[in-house]
Each structure stands twice: as C-alpha cells, then as structure tokens.
Amino acid sequence: EAGVTQFPSHSVIEKGQTVTLRCDPISGHDNLYWYRRVMGKEIKFLLHFVKESKQDESGMPNNRFLAERTGGTYSTLKVQPAELEDSGVYFCASSQGTDGYTFGSGTRLTVV
C-alpha cells in the first residue's frame, strides 16, 4: 500500500509569506495528525483529524496556522504569515486501529 505522502519536501520562504503544506494519508485511515519538530527538539503535536473533523487542535501554536481536511482525505496546513520561529520539520502521520502511526517523510520549512 502507498504510505503517507507529504509535499513539498522542502520549502524556503521569506518572513511574511504564505506556505501551504500537504499531506496524503494512507487510503482508508480516518486519523490524520500533524506534528512539528523545531531545531532538533522534541516532536510536538499540532492537531488531530478524525475524517474531516478536528478532534484535537490543542497544539496549534497560534492563529497563523490553519489546517483543513476537506472530504476526509488529504490535509493541508497553511502558515500565514510565516514567521522565523515557524521554521522546522512538519510531519504528517495517519493511523487506523492500534498499530501506531505511519509517518510521512516530512516537510522541512525554512523561513528567512
């Protein structure tokens, strides 16, 4: 089966610009998660979708971040406007049942 796909793999944008990250989960996985790792620190939870609904968005840092999952398939994470501290690696994962997460390769975002 195809894994979790994220793109772009890298993005370099200027402060104040907008960036949209995309995640395609494993087909049939209702649960989709966004995580972020900043500067080699721990991987931090951003939010969790169950199908198209936001189950938990307690980790979203501020209102410059907007996540959507229209139709319960792929998800987008938009950062607008981007700030320097938003730089990091953004991971998407999906899960079904108790098998744990399947992660994508991540998007490395650099804000300059």
Add this chain to the structure above:
Amino acid sequence: AQSVTQPDIHITVSEGASLELRCNYSYGATPYLFWYVQSPGQGLQLLLKYFSGDTLVQGIKGFEAEFKRSQSSFNLRKPSVHWSDAAEYFCAVGAFSWNTGGFKTIFGAGTRLFVKA
C-alpha cells in the same frame, strides 16, 4: 504531567557492539509505548510497540525493547549494531481512544546514534 525523557542526545557505538537507548516516561495510566527511527532524508519508521502482555517486545531490524513498569522505562536494545543503524531514534508514549480510533502521543527529543567502523 505527561512526558518522555531520552537522556542521551547522542550515542556513538562501534559496529558490532551492543546498543541500549534509554527512555523514561511519566504517564498517568498504562501507556502505549513506541520506538520510531528516522534515517537521514526519511520519515519516522515504527520499530516496535508495546501495548500489553510480554514486557519484552521484538521489532524490526533486530531491535527489541523492554517495558519496566517499576522504573517507568522502555529502553531499546540491539545486540550487534550495523553501520546502517546510524539514525535518530525517538521514544513515544501514547493513549489510544476507542472513541476516535486515534492516538494521543508524546515524543521524546530523540537520540542520535553514530556508528563507527
């Protein structure tokens, strides 16, 4: 508060030597425990998981981990390290929700493994 501690930021071992990566957690209930590995340019890959039962779990690539409730630990081990094991390893603890069918998971900061010839 729930937390995961990986006390070693990086570890260097010789190829063929044994490996143990430490993980301690703080969690209110019996957690689901995971180890993930991230190789350069790759996403995180699940090495093994523990939910219940035998406290010594076997994973992929010859790794195993032992759950010790009394020590709140879930250390990862491998008897003989290969150069291809050089990567970053993440311990994670989580709770599974039967309502949503999803996990709430906390990750440690990772341990980077270097393998020398």
